[in-house]
Amino acid sequence: MPLCSSMTIKVPTDVECTINKRVVTVKGKKGTLVRDFSHAPLDITHANDTISVAVWFPRGKRNALPRTICSHIENMFKGVTYGFEYKMRLAYAHFPIAATVVDNNKAIEIRNFMHQIKTRRIECLPGVTIAxxxxxxxxxxxxxxxxxxxxxxAARIHESLKVPNKDLRKFLDGCYVSSRGLQEQ
Known part of the structure; x- marks a missing residue:
């Protein structure tokens, strides 16, 4: 059993990264992301243009912790450099679903789902725009x-359009993620 499980990642040249007491701040051309890893029992150090994550006396799930934290930090790098994009499709069999983007691309209102009168309004989380x-x-x-x-x-939109009390294999109406990835430049 190793005494220390560690992993290092390189910081991209166009990204500025600071670490203060397990709080990682990443700045790039798209914006700034801050993430707190103080709940995890690990050491994060930033030297030159590399970040090192180490866990002392790892056992079981703690052995996977350095890779998990490094993946989160790499996703932060991708986010402030390129941004993320999810595409969702409205699927319906008979009654067409009417969707309207409101509040300056910060919320969506969905009407006529399964021919219901109810209007569903889903707010986006801060920093997310919908179109x-x-x-x-x-x-x-x-x-x-x-x-x-x-x-x-995306999960909140999908969950708000679930068909209640029906067989989901037959009633496939809803909103589903069709593709996800980095934003196109």
């Missing part, structure tokens, strides 16, 4: 620099 696609019918585009916030907003 309707211009060239593809019934497609939503979510953009932001934090992958957690973008994916959480």
């Amino acid at each position: 309707m696609s211009t060239n593809v019918k019934d497609e939503l585009i979510l953009r932001g620099i934090s992958i957690e916030d973008v994916s959480h907003t």
Whole structure:
């Protein structure tokens, strides 16, 4: 059993990174992301243009902790450099779902889901914008620099359009993620 499990990653040249008491701040051309890793029992050090994450006396799940934290930091690098984009499609069998983007691309209102009168309003998390696609019918585009916030907003939209008390294999109406990745430049 090793005494220390560690991993190092390189900081890209166009990204500025600071670490203060396990709080990682990343600045890039798209914005700034701050993430607190104080809940994890590990050491994070920043020297030159590398970040080192180490866990002392790892056992079980703690052995995977350095790779997990490094992946989170790499996602922060990608977010402030390129940004993340999720595309969602509205799927319906008979009654067309009407979606409207409101509040300066910060919320979406969905009407006529399964021919219901109720209007569903889903707010985006801070830093996430939503837009309707211009060239593809019934497609939503979510953009932001934090992958957690973008994916959480997509999950909230998906969960708000679940069909209650029906067989989900038959009633496939809803909003589903069709593609995800980095924003196109």
